[in-house]
Amino acid sequence: MNDYINIYCVNLGRSIDVRGGSSLSEIFRHYKEEFPEEFTPICADVNYKTEGLTYRVFSPRMVEFLDTTRPQADRVRVRSLCMLLYKSVTDEAPGVRLRIEHSISRGLYCRLLHGDEMIEVTGELLKRLSSRMARYAELDLPFERHEAPTQEAKEIFAGQHLDRKVLLLDTLHQLYTPYYTLDGTADSFYGPLAPGTGCLGPFRLEKYKEGFLLLGRDPEHPERTSEPIAQEKMYRAFTDYLKFNEIIGVSNVGELNRAAREQRTSDIVNVAEALHGRLLGHIAGEIKRRHDEGGARIVLIAGPSSSGKTTSTKRLGIELMTNLIVPKMISLDDYFIDREHTPRDASGDYDYESLYALDLERLNSDLSRLLAGEEINLPTYSFQLGQRIEKHRPLWLEDNEVLLIEGIHGLNPELTSRLPRKEVFKVYVSALTTLSIDDHNWISTTDTRLIRRIVRDHKYRHTSAAETIRRWSSVRRGEERWIFPYQENADAMFNSSLIFELGVMKEYAEPLLRQVRHDSPEYTQAYRLLRLLSYFEPIPLSPIPSTSLLREFLGGSSLKY
Numbered sequence: 001m002n003d004y005i006n007i008y009c010v011n012l013g014r015s016i017d018v019r020g021g022s023s024l025s026e027i028f029r030h031y032k033e034e035f036p037e038e039f040t041p042i043c044a045d046v047n048y049k050t051e052g053l054t055y056r057v058f059s060p061r062m063v064e065f066l067d068t069t070r071p072q073a074d075r076v077r078v079r080s081l082c083m084l085l086y087k088s089v090t091d092e093a094p095g096v097r098l099r100i101e102h103s104i105s106r107g108l109y110c111r112l113l114h115g116d117e118m119i120e121v122t123g124e125l126l127k128r129l130s131s132r133m134a135r136y137a138e139l140d141l142p143f144e145r146h147e148a149p150t151q152e153a154k155e156i157f158a159g160q161h162l163d164r165k166v167l168l169l170d171t172l173h174q175l176y177t178p179y180y181t182l183d184g185t186a187d188s189f190y191g192p193l194a195p196g197t198g199c200l201g202p203f204r205l206e207k208y209k210e211g212f213l214l215l216g217r218d219p220e221h222p223e224r225t226s227e228p229i230a231q232e233k234m235y236r237a238f239t240d241y242l243k244f245n246e247i248i249g250v251s252n253v254g255e256l257n258r259a260a261r262e263q264r265t266s267d268i269v270n271v272a273e274a275l276h277g278r279l280l281g282h283i284a285g286e287i288k289r290r291h292d293e294g295g296a297r298i299v300l301i302a303g304p305s306s307s308g309k310t311t312s313t314k315r316l317g318i319e320l321m322t323n324l325i326v327p328k329m330i331s332l333d334d335y336f337i338d339r340e341h342t343p344r345d346a347s348g349d350y351d352y353e354s355l356y357a358l359d360l361e362r363l364n365s366d367l368s369r370l371l372a373g374e375e376i377n378l379p380t381y382s383f384q385l386g387q388r389i390e391k392h393r394p395l396w397l398e399d400n401e402v403l404l405i406e407g408i409h410g411l412n413p414e415l416t417s418r419l420p421r422k423e424v425f426k427v428y429v430s431a432l433t434t435l436s437i438d439d440h441n442w443i444s445t446t447d448t449r450l451i452r453r454i455v456r457d458h459k460y461r462h463t464s465a466a467e468t469i470r471r472w473s474s475v476r477r478g479e480e481r482w483i484f485p486y487q488e489n490a491d492a493m494f495n496s497s498l499i500f501e502l503g504v505m506k507e508y509a510e511p512l513l514r515q516v517r518h519d520s521p522e523y524t525q526a527y528r529l530l531r532l533l534s535y536f537e538p539i540p541l542s543p544i545p546s547t548s549l550l551r552e553f554l555g556g557s558s559l560k561y
Contacts, residue, residue, distance in 0.1 A: 006056060010045075011035060011388055012062035018057060021115060025053040025195055028065055041065035042074045042194045048523040052192030053291060054145050068201065068217070071473075072524060078108070078216060080143060080194040081203055082440055083112070085214055087182045088132040090160070093125065097161070099213070102238055102432070106226040107206070107213035108442075109238075121212050126205045133203065136183070140198025153177035164438040167254030171261070189368045189441055190531050192492045209235060230488060234432070237493040241434040244275055250499055252436045257503075257537040265500060266543040272498050273545055277319075282310070283492045284319035287425050291402060295422035298367060298403050299327075302410030302486075303429035304479045306453040308496035311552040312429045313406045314559045332407030334379050334396070335363045339386030343358045345474070353478035355409050359388075364418040370397050372422055380453030408478075411486035428490035431497040437535055446476070447532060448497060450525075456553040465512040469522040480542045496549050502532075508554060 001424075004017045007027075012034055018027050025043050029329040043052055045064045050072045051086055066073035082100055089098045089112070097113040112119050148156075150169055156179070157165040165188060169177060179188040182197070194200060201217040202225045222234070244252040248271055250259060290296035301313045317327035334344070335358045345351040359379075366376045378393035397403060409415045411426050433448045450472055457463035487493075510533055516526035544550055551557035 003059065003506040005186075006060055007219050008060075008062045010062065011039075015322060020058055021056050023053065023488050024055050024057070024063065024065070026049065027057070027063070028053070035065075039065075039067055040199060041067055042370045043079075043192055045524055048518065049527050050192060050524060052076070052143075054196045055192075057456065065456050068222070074219075076194055077191045077200055078190055079141060079191055080197070081200050081214060081216055082108070082387045083143065083180060083182055083189070083193060084133050084136060084197055084200065085205075086187055087136065087185045087442055090128045090185055091234055092128045092132055095161075097439065098513065099436075100328055100442055101211075101242065101436065102434065102442050103444070104234055104238065105208065105213060105228040106218075107208075107215040107228060109208060109211055109235075110214055111211035118210060121207060121210070123207065124214055126207060128440070130205050133205075136197045137200060137203075138198070140196045141183050142196045142431060143193040145178060145193070145539065146181065147176050147178045150177045153179055153188070155408065157188075159286060162439065163274045164188075164254055164436075165253050167258070167456065168252070168438055168535065171254050171257035172375045172535065176393070176488075187440060190437065190535070191528065198543075227294075233428075233488055233490060233493050237495045238432055238434060241432065241495050242498070245434055245499060248272075248499075250435070252438055253535050254438070256435065256500065257535075260346050260503060260539050265503070265539050268500050269543045269545075272345075272500060273548055276315075276496075276498070276549065279494055281322075283427060283494060284316060284323050284325070286404050286492060287320060287402065288323040288325055290422075290425060296402065296425040297371060297397060298405065298416065298419065299425045299427065300410030300416070301404065301406045301429060302408055302412075302483065302490075303496075304408070304449060304483050305475050306449040306456065306553070307430045308452075308549040309406050309429050310561060311549040311557070311559060312427075312494055312496055313404055314561075315547065315549075316427070317404055320402065324400065325402055325403050326398070328397070328401055329404045329506075330378060330395070330405070332358060334381045334388075335359050336346075336381045336388070338388060353408065353475075353482055355412055355414060355482060358415075360415065363547075364416060367403075367416065367419055370403065371419065408483055411489040412482065413486070413489065425492075426490045428487055428493045429496050430487075430493075432495045433497045434495075435497075435499050435502070443502070443532070445497075447529065448502065451502065451505050451509050451529060451533075452553045454512055454529075455505060458512050459553070459555055464515065465509075465526060466516045466520055466522040469516070469525045472525070498548075498550055500539055501550055502553070504541055504544065506533045506536050506538050507541075509533060 003020050005020050006015050008015050043050055043066050068074045068077050086098050099111045100107050112121055154166050154169050179186050180193050187451045203216050204225050206213045215225045218224055251258050287296050290345050301309055303309045320327050337359050342350045342357050343354045371377050375394055375396040378389050378395050380391050382389050416424055431445055432446045433443045433445045437441045454468045457468045513526040513530050516523050546558035
């Protein structure tokens with residue numbers, strides 16, 4: 001009897017015969033000599049689903065082995081580092097709770113707690129943890145995958161005092177639960193782990209604020225760890241929201257699901273929306289103070305894709321009016337240069353996200369004239385014609401007026417290089433997600449924005465989820481170049497995330513993600529996002545006010561766009 005099956009290996013560009021039931025790691029070892037010598041896979045895409053190398057093949061499949069130069073494989077590496085850190089904490093500080101909160105300063109921000117009380121992270125403790133992690137990495141211990149009845153998994157996690165994992169499983173009602181063990185210590189993640197501790201690359205722990213950073217490999221220099229960067233304002237924005245989460249008693253998905261089942265989400269919605277109003281009111285008050293001192297007549301609002309810049313700008317304008325300041329709004333889009341002169345990206349396409357797609361000379365001249373009390377005529381850009389056209393659009397600023405300008409380049413000092421610094425107030429808007437799945441699984445800010453964009457693009461642009469996903473890597477490259485390096489230039493940061501939003505988005509995003517074809521590369525992302533949303537209990541749209549930032553993506557806003 002022939003017990004071999006045929007699979008297509010993308011890396012080799014051909015079909016290969018493998019024994020039925022072989023693991024991916026066994027298949028790779030058998031054909032290793034046909035791969036580049038330096039290629040070391042950490043996972044694989046199997047029919048466009050990312051799987052660990054322990055995955056066994058029982059029927060024909062398309063397989064692509066991945067190393068950490070690929071985004072989905074790098075997520076595997078980071079998750080594995082987190083489990084390695086957790087194992088080391090359990091060994092070196094028994095009874096201490098590890099909480100991995102969010103990404104910041106090129107690393108993952110972690111805190112140690114006794115119960116709910118934060119404990120001091122000493123240099124001596126970090127040294128012990130680092131040594132323990134390094135020892136396990138040298139031993140190349142396996143991350144072993146298991147699947148057990150959920151009640152059994154809950155008992156294992158309860159025995160390790162992983163109460164937030166237990167709460168999450170209580171709300172999911174799954175028959176079976178996958179989990180991993182590392183030298184007898186159990187943990188769970190919403191994606192696969194590496195085959196072992198020896199393939200995770202360089203890492204280190206570094207003291208940071210009340211906790212510490214888990215730093216992994218530098219993507220530009222993979223032989224060394226990333227170097228932290230100063231992100232004081234970003235840290236404060238995250239910290240303020242984390243305190244808010246603790247006050248309302250919802251800091252993880254299990255607690256949000258419990259609130260949904262107990263029909264308490266209306267209160268959470270009201271409090272979260274009120275927090276947005278308070279934060280925007282505080283920013284408006286600061287603009288008013290500086291305006292009264294003779295500055296802040298130009299307000300720039302910047303942020304990455306789907307951060308909610310448009311709604312934030314409109315609501316900030318309302319808050320300014322309550323401070324007796326009249327807002328006038330213009331778009332940077334009207335300052336695009338003619339298409340034939342627009343820079344091109346690496347693919348040869350027009351790069352409208354480049355700073356140099358804008359007429360910086362005209363922009364600075366117009367803004368300088370406005371500040372001098374002159375009247376200008378705003379340009380108009382025709383995307384249909386690909387060029388600027390002149391219409392009668394007069395604009396001037398009265399003493400009690402400020403100009404609001406929304407655009408991705410607002411924090412870049414080159415955008416308004418000829419204006420006096422005191423005249424410019426910069427606001428950074430981003431959905432800094434502070435809700436976690438459990439203590440060791442955070443929700444990526446990028447994933448929240450991508451889900452927002454998928455829903456918005458379908459509703460307003462009739463774009464499929466597959467197309468939005470296909471373009472996302474290009475959007476992210478633009479953000480990395482033109483937005484993120486300038487975050488700390490902001491005078492104020494507005495966290496546009498809403499703690500309940502993924503529960504609301506679930507109903508709208510899941511049908512769109514399910515339409516992504518299983519035989520397309522975009523299915524890898526779609527499947528991962530579907531898994532993320534599967535953790536959430538649905539939350540109805542009805543309590544969401546018409547002025548909510550979420551309405552920018554879902555519709556039903558009372559604001560004019």
